[in-house]
Amino acid sequence: xxxxxxxxxxxxxxxxxxxxxxxxxxxxxxxxxxxxxxxxxxxxxxxxxxxxxxxxxxxxxxxxxxxxxxxxxxxxxxxxxxxxxxxxxxxxxxxxxxxxxxxxxxxxxxxxxxxxxxxxxxxxxxxxxxxxxxxxxxxxxxxxxxxxxxxxxxxxxxxxxxxxxxxxxxxxxxxxxxxxxxxxxxxxxxxxxxxxxxxxxxxxxxxxxxxxxxxxxxxxxxxxxxxxxxxxxxxxxxxxxxxxxxxxxxxxxxxxxxxxxxxxxxxxxxxxxxxxxxxxxxxxxxxxxxxxxxxxxxxxxxxxxxxxxxxxxxxxxxxxxxxxxxxxxxxxxxxxxxxxxxxxxxxxxxxxxxxxxxxxxxxxxxxxxxxxxxxxxxxxxxxxxxxxxxxxxxxxxxxxxxxxxxxxxxxxxxxxxxxxxxxxxxxxxxxxxxxxxxxxxxxxxxxxxxxxxxxxxxxxxxxxxxxxxxxxxxx
Numbered sequence: 001x002x003x004x005x006x007x008x009x010x011x012x013x014x015x016x017x018x019x020x021x022x023x024x025x026x027x028x029x030x031x032x033x034x035x036x037x038x039x040x041x042x043x044x045x046x047x048x049x050x051x052x053x054x055x056x057x058x059x060x061x062x063x064x065x066x067x068x069x070x071x072x073x074x075x076x077x078x079x080x081x082x083x084x085x086x087x088x089x090x091x092x093x094x095x096x097x098x099x100x101x102x103x104x105x106x107x108x109x110x111x112x113x114x115x116x117x118x119x120x121x122x123x124x125x126x127x128x129x130x131x132x133x134x135x136x137x138x139x140x141x142x143x144x145x146x147x148x149x150x151x152x153x154x155x156x157x158x159x160x161x162x163x164x165x166x167x168x169x170x171x172x173x174x175x176x177x178x179x180x181x182x183x184x185x186x187x188x189x190x191x192x193x194x195x196x197x198x199x200x201x202x203x204x205x206x207x208x209x210x211x212x213x214x215x216x217x218x219x220x221x222x223x224x225x226x227x228x229x230x231x232x233x234x235x236x237x238x239x240x241x242x243x244x245x246x247x248x249x250x251x252x253x254x255x256x257x258x259x260x261x262x263x264x265x266x267x268x269x270x271x272x273x274x275x276x277x278x279x280x281x282x283x284x285x286x287x288x289x290x291x292x293x294x295x296x297x298x299x300x301x302x303x304x305x306x307x308x309x310x311x312x313x314x315x316x317x318x319x320x321x322x323x324x325x326x327x328x329x330x331x332x333x334x335x336x337x338x339x340x341x342x343x344x345x346x347x348x349x350x351x352x353x354x355x356x357x358x359x360x361x362x363x364x365x366x367x368x369x370x371x372x373x374x375x376x377x378x379x380x381x382x383x384x385x386x387x388x389x390x391x392x393x394x395x396x397x398x399x400x401x402x403x404x405x406x407x408x409x410x411x412x413x414x415x416x417x418x419x420x421x422x423x424x425x426x427x428x429x430x431x432x433x434x435x436x437x438x439x440x441x442x443x444x445x446x447x448x449x450x451x452x453x454x455x456x457x458x459x460x461x462x463x464x465x466x467x468x469x470x471x472x473x474x475x
Contacts, residue, residue: 009439013052014070017061018085020045024115025088033112042115046108053104055454057445062099062151063089073440091118096128098151104448106142113138161475164210167203168217168229171196175225175257182295183264190301197232197253201246204236209411212237212389215348216396216471224263224271227348232256234344234386235337241385242340255312256341262292262313286325289314311335316342319377339379343386346370346378351394353464362460363394392420396470398463401455404430406466408473410440418444421453425473432466438473 023041031038052059052070062069068085069075092100095118117138123130128147135145174196181188203211215230235256239249263271266288270281277285292313296306315338318324322332334342350366361369367390370376371383391412393399399407407424425438447454463470 009437010070010073011075011437013048014068014073014075017045017048017052017059017070018068018075018088020048021061021088021115022085024111025091025118028112028115029119033116038112042108042111045111046106049102049106053102053106054447054449056442057104057448059102060099063092063148064098064151093148094122094127095131096122096126096148097131097145098148099146101144101146103142103144110140110143114140114143160207160210161213164203164207164214165217165475167199168211168214171200171229171232171257172222172225175228176222179224179228179261179264182261188299188301190299193257194254197250197257200229200232201236201249201253204233204240204249205246208237208240208389209395212395212412213410213474216474223352224260227345227352228257228260230348231259231341231344234348234389235340237389238340238344238382238385241389242336251308252337252340254306255309255337256344258292258296258309259312259316259341259345260288260292261295262288262290265291265295286317289317289326308335308337312338312341314338316345318342320379321374321377324377339382343370343378343382346376347386362462363390363397364392364460367392367394387419388416391422393422393457393460395422396474398461398466398468398470399424399457400459400461401426402458403455405455406432406461406468407441408438408468408470410474413444415444420457424455427468427473 020041024038024045027035027038027041033039049059056071058071060069060071067074068089092098114135117131117134120134128145132145135143174192178188178193200211211233215233217226232253236249236253239252244252266285270277270285273281293310296310296313299306312335314326315334318326318328318334318338319342320334320339322328322334347363347366347370350369351360351363353360367383367387370378371380371387374380389412391409393409395409395412397409399409401407401424405426406428407426409422410425411423413419413422421443423440423442423444425440426435427438428434441455443453443455443457445454446452
């Protein structure tokens with residue numbers, strides 16, 4: 001069995017628990033309760049469930065059609081062991097049970113009455129209600145059930161990720177086409193861009209974490225285009241946190257996707273220069289904000305002049321104290337949308353590999369710098385809005401746990417007080433040996449035995465140092 005210090009192998013532990021349930025059912029069906037075989041089967045079942053509770057905090061076994069799930073993981077069963085687990089599945093389904101949830105504190109004495117009721121003949125008219133009535137009369141306090149009709153396959157995620165990946169890929173392609181047309185002086189298909197932004201807004205509203213996950217698909221060769229799409233995603237996510245309505249999110253997303261349109265008129269040699277820029281090159285680069293405003297003004301395909309989007313292109317490097325560029329001779333207050341795009345732009349740029357940045361900052365360090373260093377010129381409230389969306393450790397961050405295992409952050413804790421305790425996928429053992437199958441672990445769950453976190457993050461690290469592509473573990 002996997003050592004408790006190394007997390008939980010859901011596939012292995014799930015199959016063992018199902019085997020233990022089968023053994024308990026089979027032995028109680030054949031022998032009286034006091035029989036040694038029955039007692040041994042119940043001991044094994046209790047030990048296995050207690051072990052998982054110690055690591056995970058709860059245990060849920062779910063049946064959806066012909067599939068078993070342990071917590072949120074679908075168990076891979078072949079024909080041989082599925083036949084074995086079939087009797088357990090039938091016992092639950094005959095009573096109309098779709099999920100069995102075992103809570104911390106379950107006693108060894110609770111298993112015999114629970115399994116015995118499972119073996120009883122189901123009620124013909126309402127089997128689930130009849131089962132619950134029998135269970136209520138038994139000394140079972142830590143086993144809860146849900147009816148079959150209320151149980152569905154866990155949401156993650158494969159369908160949501162597939163939809164997000166499709167939207168992301170299409171958006172990157174649109175950005176590539178549009179920005180290429182601008183560079184060549186060709187007419188831009190604004191309608192296609194609008195559809196792309198609408199797709200991003202819809203995906204963020206329906207499954208925000210899946211779209212944030214897509215921002216880990218950074219491609220060095222496609223940086224210009226993925227950057228525009230990532231800034232759009234982060235901007236819409238922040239806008240949602242600010243309470244913007246769907247139309248406002250669309251307006252924000254459209255400007256975010258176009259925020260660097262002016263760079264298409266800057267020399268490629270300057271954009272891709274690996275070293276520092278000369279004074280003249282820096283002056284030319286800074287012109288991209290003004291060029292962006294003018295390009296958007298000239299674009300055909302908008303019903304009205306895109307003033308908001310023009311401002312975002314023009315203002316996103318100004319900084320809230322106006323010490324950025326373009327410089328201003330008159331006092332002004334940056335628009336909210338420009339301040340949002342500035343935060344999204346800086347975060348994605350600082351965490352990406354570029355021609356002049358082969359060692360990007362870890363995402364948590366970028367957020368900390370943006371939040372704590374006023375010279376960076378970002379709106380601190382908007383940085384906090386980004387942190388509530390991405391967590392202290394954004395999705396895709398490679399971390400080292402106090403167990404010395406390496407893990408990739410896979411989801412953000414929705415509790416604002418627990419942003420530092422995300423869900424992760426452990427990808428190596430304490431010696432750095434890659435695991436055959438990543439182990440999902442929620443760092444927000446405490447060890448019931450100690451009341452303290454089972455794992456904590458001690459530092460972040462650079463995935464390039466280990467040759468790790470974090471998106472491989474997320475998408």
